Amino acid sequence: MVPRSTDEDIKAASDVDVALVTPASIPGLNSRELLLLRPVFADSSWEPDVIIGHGRVLGSYAAAQKQQFFSRARRVHFVHTDAEQLEAAKEMPGGTSRMASADERRNLERDLARSADLVVGVGPMLTATITDDLIGLSPRPKIMCMVPGLRSAFDPASASPPVRNALLVVGRADDFQSKGIDIVADALLKVVDRWPQSRPHPPVLVLRGVPGEAATDVKARLDEIFEGRVAYHLRPYSDSEELVKQDLAQSRVMLMPSRHEGFGLAAFEAIASDIPVLISAESGLAQFLRESHIDTEPSSIVTTRNTSTRLAIDEWADAIWYVLTHPAPSRAQAHEMRKRLSEIVDWRTAVDYLLAELDGLD
Incomplete structure (x- = not known):
């Protein structure tokens, strides 16, 4: 799902077996706000089985799609950043603390992960971070680590x-x-x-x-x-x-x-x-x-x-x-x-692992 798409976008996606869907266009709404609307599918009766949200920026829109329109779908939340570590890395020695920003972003990521059916950390570091951040919380979703496959930019x-x-x-x-x-x-x-x-x-x-x-x-x-x-x-x-x-x-x-x-x-x-x-x-x-x-x-x-x-x-x-x-x-x-x-990572294996984890959900 994307806010808007061109014919070129649709063709490029179709070439790799991806169907782009968009919501109805409403004047005055920005791109992010459009993601809160119901997407328009070619078959109006079709509903997704899985909704995937990426990080604290786009994860909220995935959560909204499930809550408002597709309550039977499983929601997967991907974790791409560690808010506390990242904000600390932005701090200058002796400079202003970014504690408030780090805490706000960490809490948002944790809340989105906590309410998901499956949480996916990109790589071992982020998987460990979100695993620890969810300790002591109930209910606690299943957590898995995904390492992307290699995609060469050129031959x-x-x-x-x-x-x-x-x-x-x-x-x-x-x-x-x-x-x-x-x-x-x-x-x-x-x-x-x-x-x-x-x-x-x-x-x-x-x-x-x-x-x-x-x-x-x-x-x-x-x-x-x-x-x-x-x-x-x-x-x-x-x-x-x-x-x-x-x-x-x-x-x-x-x-x-x-x-x-x-x-x-x-x-x-x-x-x-x-x-x-x-x-x-x-x-x-x-x-x-x-x-x-x-x-x-x-x-x-x-x-x-x-x-x-x-x-x-x-x-x-x-x-x-x-x-x-x-x-x-x-x-x-x-x-x-x-x-x-x-020899140890490829996209097919990564996707099969994700699907197996989804199949194993209660």
């Missing part, structure tokens, strides 16, 4: 390695602190200062996902760190798969330096496309890779936390330096990582 075998040393970061760049962009910027400064003048193609940072209204602020913060010594390109958020494919294919390495990341789908898609990745140790994806005993040498998992003996930016600088100066081995290890992951 890795058909893509030539890039010539330039572009480092890609994908995400809301206005969340400068939580996304760890300052960590990568400081680390990249160390790499560039170490880069021999005789060596071609010094590193270039590419940030995909910069909101238009935040571009000037993001630029100012990067300029303050780089002082004109590092090249970078800001690119706006885009839902174009073609642009995402190009970004990945043109990148020497994809970076996910988040101080907290519930899972890390952007890095997961890079792995699916044989692109070397460096990912935050403070992410659900890192936890899944470690539990599955899948990694590269040196490790693709890098901490964003300082220790008593070493700064996080030094860890990231060394990891970036290795990938850029050893492109062939890094790409070969990325291929091996994808191969090993493809």
